[in-house]
Amino acid sequence: MTTDGPDRDEEAAAPLQRRPQLALLVEGDDRKGLLHDMTAAILDHGGDILSVEIVESGARSAIYWELDAVKDPESLERAFQAIDVVRSVRRLPSMFQVYGKRIIVVGAGAQVGQVALGAIGEADRHNIRGEKISVDTIPMVGEESLANAVRAVSRLPRAVALVLAGSLMGGEVTEAVEEVRARGILVVCLNMAGSVPEHADLVVTDPVQAGVMTVMAVASTARFDIERVRGRRV
């Protein structure tokens, strides 16, 4: 992952980090098969589904779609509107436009808050210049919970980096780190006991700095190239 210019952003972005062509919120009543009917309409219009969010289900339905390659967006909106239970179809800003890239901070104790504080402060500085970076933190302990949280990062929309903020992590957590790195997630960790530091992209001793450097690494507005420090301990 290189981030030394705004133009690198689109180029390096995985499908879910691209801006979708079309973001639609479709609301109405709910019934079995509603989503199936909507995927039929999308297929008819040649669309690629980037993301679906079931905002509401049961009595009422609200389904949020992010789509690409739709041949005639107005025609798709009419096709959605023609479904019996659909009441309204609205275009919205995409989740990437609203919340941007996500940095996931996982760990516990005094350190996890300090990593988040560093990342939030640095994200604030970049976001004020037009960047969009969120800092999502889950405080937790335990090898299995941590390994599950690390693995699930690759299933989180818009996640680009993970910071492991703890004092001792290894075993199954290390295996999970290798898995998410293979999915293109940048992994930063504190300088800690256990085998995780040997498998991270970057090891940072100070927790505030770990948060700051992770934001710098993923920001299009920063001139910091992770390739130049990969595998380092600072």
Added chain:
Amino acid sequence: MTTDGPDRDEEAAAPLQRRPQLALLVEGDDRKGLLHDMTAAILDHGGDILSVEIVESGARSAIYWELDAVKDPESLERAFQAIDVVRSVRRLPSMFQVYGKRIIVVGAGAQVGQVALGAIGEADRHNIRGEKISVDTIPMVGEESLANAVRAVSRLPRAVALVLAGSLMGGEVTEAVEEVRARGILVVCLNMAGSVPEHADLVVTDPVQAGVMTVMAVASTARFDIERVRGRRV
């Protein structure tokens, strides 16, 4: 929203905050219509779709499903496996099991980090006792950006509360606050200029305490009932 015992949690939970019956990751190659074929299989098995995440698309595909009411889960797994491009179907822990409820912190400057710090520290204390609470922070400024971020909270899976951490918010942000409160999101804000404090569930002057109290309000492990302080300024 009342949270004075673990049993209240399931009762008060919106559909997306419940544990799904089945969480599956389906991987293989990609092609147009793949999602449509999968929704057909789910419909055949009487399933309700709670969430879909397109983890990977393009050359390869990875689609993560959270489902309820599936009559014969093994049969559905076989039906997915029978789709031409599907290579593997795996059961996973659900996103609710891994990351739990989400508190969204929106704001900027010195305050946003302090709110997050308070929330993360308090979430750490609850999570160590078996709770799962994440604290997701987006530092940003500007009425339109803020209003978009507030409105989009209702489209974020597992989001239960929003904290507005700033010094001046009103206008379109206040309208957006009313909209997300109508969707069942708890809204806490700092004691600030602008009309937002008149429309929040709770106004807290100290940013660290604002984070702490929001976690207390949503934690099943806490004995704090937001109904007893709704509309207060502390």
